[in-house]
Amino acid sequence: KQEVTQIPAALSVPEGENLVLNCSFTDSAIYNLQWFRQDPGKGLTSLLLIQSSQREQTSGRLNASLDKSSGRSTLYIAASQPGDSATYLCAVLGNTPLVFGKGTRLSVIA
């Protein structure tokens, strides 16, 4: 059974810092991995999707990497801004439908 773990559970950083969010999964037989952002009480916004054959994806200040063999993904956020404050969720699609981690709650302090 696929399990997804995200570390840390919460993170607070000053504005302008670069930061890394971690995601690990137990079954490396995945089809893709998605990173989402969720603002309080709202739905999920897809940030990046990495297919199993890819190593990384970039969108603006965001860069996501995937190491399928070790069951790990990282989301790198450059030059963080207060508007980046949200919960970031990692989810993997494999033999089972999308399995989510519990998320990392990020606060960027101005």
Place this chain on the structure above:
Amino acid sequence: ETGVTQTPRHLVMGMTNKKSLKCEQHLGHNAMYWYKQSAKKPLELMFVYSLEERVENNSVPSRFSPECPNSSHLFLHLHTLQPEDSALYLCASSQDGGGLREQFFGPGTRLTVL
């Protein structure tokens, strides 16, 4: 309207009420999903419909009844709910059968059961 929409956005109901949540996707996708998000728990998949056929029912109590009349619409019928069913209910859609299979989510319905 673009993307995935959900109505209502907020719902308060008593344990004896019957209500329905509605989801509509405008992305031309062929798969739709219901998720439940409770406080401090990961998103839980409830139901999956692919090509309007239910392909996943994740041990959800029978007081939750899904309906998918066509590939663009998904409903979740609720009856005799319990207070512990209070949560954010999220709908998503994707294009299955190869390709990215990226899931797109609606804004959710915040359900409170009194």
